[in-house]
Amino acid sequence: xxxxxxxxxxxxxxxxxxxxxxxxxxxxxxxxxxxxxxxxxxxxxxxxxxxxxxxxxxxxxxxxxxxxxxxxxxxxxxxxxxxxxxxxxxxxxxxxxxxxxxxxxxxxxxxxxxxxxxxxxxxxxxxxxxxxxxxxxxxxxxxxxxxxxxxxxxxx
Numbered sequence: 001x002x003x004x005x006x007x008x009x010x011x012x013x014x015x016x017x018x019x020x021x022x023x024x025x026x027x028x029x030x031x032x033x034x035x036x037x038x039x040x041x042x043x044x045x046x047x048x049x050x051x052x053x054x055x056x057x058x059x060x061x062x063x064x065x066x067x068x069x070x071x072x073x074x075x076x077x078x079x080x081x082x083x084x085x086x087x088x089x090x091x092x093x094x095x096x097x098x099x100x101x102x103x104x105x106x107x108x109x110x111x112x113x114x115x116x117x118x119x120x121x122x123x124x125x126x127x128x129x130x131x132x133x134x135x136x137x138x139x140x141x142x143x144x145x146x147x148x149x150x151x152x153x154x155x156x
Contacts, residue, residue: 005072005101008036009065011058012047024053033061035093037072037101044101048089056089064090078102 014030021027034047050056064085068076071084078098085091099110111118 004075005037005039007065007069007072008034008038009062010034010036011062031058033058033065033089033093035065035097037094037097039101039105042101042104044097044099044104046093046096046098046100048093048096050089054088061088061090061093064088065094068094 010033012032012034014032016028016030019026019028030049032047032049034045036046037044048061050058050061068081068084071080076084078095081091081095081098085094099113103110103113106113109118
């Protein structure tokens with residue numbers, strides 16, 4: 001049985017450098033729900049962005065994480081989340097917090113605990129990908145030109 005965990009839930013607003021505009025609207029910030037787990041010795045952090053498209057909101061995700069608090073104080077472990085919560089942003093935040101906590105407890109990286117190789121940079125024609133966004137043709141053309149000049153060495 002593992003030590004009971006304490007849970008902290010916070011909502012953070014992360015401003016975006018540029019507005020991100022798609023057919024459903026424009027975003028100027030990411031509203032992030034943060035879940036932190038602690039055993040009193042070390043802590044793990046996980047985060048998520050609720051998606052309205054999947055029926056999620058900051059409120060519903062926060063409530064879903066809060067609903068698991070009793071299981072956390074009773075000793076639930078990461079693998080128990082699969083049965084305790086449906087897939088979605090809330091479970092993602094707690095799953096990430098559990099991975100982070102376990103990695104810190106063991107002094108290892110999360111990918112090592114998962115039995116995965118270390119990640120490596122992926123070489124592509126461009127160093128950075130961008131999502132297409134809705135805007136004026138002239139501003140999109142300027143963005144593509146700037147991206148090509150800075151990130152893609154003219155390879156668009």
